Amino acid sequence: MDAEEEEHKDVYAHFGLAAYWIQCLETSLINLLLCNGRVRGTIPTAKEFDQLDESLRNGTTLGGLIKMARHECELPDMTESVITLALQKRNFLIHHFFRERAMEWVTPQGRARMVAELEDAQRILRVADHLATILYQALLKIVGITAESVAKEVERLKQERKDADSRAA
Numbered sequence: 001m002d003a004e005e006e007e008h009k010d011v012y013a014h015f016g017l018a019a020y021w022i023q024c025l026e027t028s029l030i031n032l033l034l035c036n037g038r039v040r041g042t043i044p045t046a047k048e049f050d051q052l053d054e055s056l057r058n059g060t061t062l063g064g065l066i067k068m069a070r071h072e073c074e075l076p077d078m079t080e081s082v083i084t085l086a087l088q089k090r091n092f093l094i095h096h097f098f099r100e101r102a103m104e105w106v107t108p109q110g111r112a113r114m115v116a117e118l119e120d121a122q123r124i125l126r127v128a129d130h131l132a133t134i135l136y137q138a139l140l141k142i143v144g145i146t147a148e149s150v151a152k153e154v155e156r157l158k159q160e161r162k163d164a165d166s167r168a169a
Helices: 003-040 046-059 062-072 077-095 108-142 147-168
Strands: none
Touching: 003 046, 003 062, 003 077, 003 108, 062 077, 077 108
């Protein structure tokens, strides 16, 4: 890594963490839409569930997911506000952040301000994800899926993966 890359790695790392939280929020909104459809009976079969899941994951933007969630679910006012702010942050980060912060990029103080701005965006995105998660977890309980049953399935899948890796080695 050269000296210039070293100077910029904190900004890159914080930008990457913000991108991570964007993807978490997208996943939570997909879960919300799928759980809501299951509870409402609009996704009656496992095949339809899988088809919608695939469609949402591969062809829907964060803005599209939010629009669908607003249409399909009753979002509490605070959740609505935070998710709207998260979308604005996401759009700015992806489309404008580095271009509009070009002058900040060239000084240590400017990069520190960029990191602080990215940390603020991360907080907003993390809270939006948390609120969406609360909503879909409430729906999971309605269909009989508990945190314990999810944890048990995660452990089963981890063991299955570990066993497959052992056989492949």
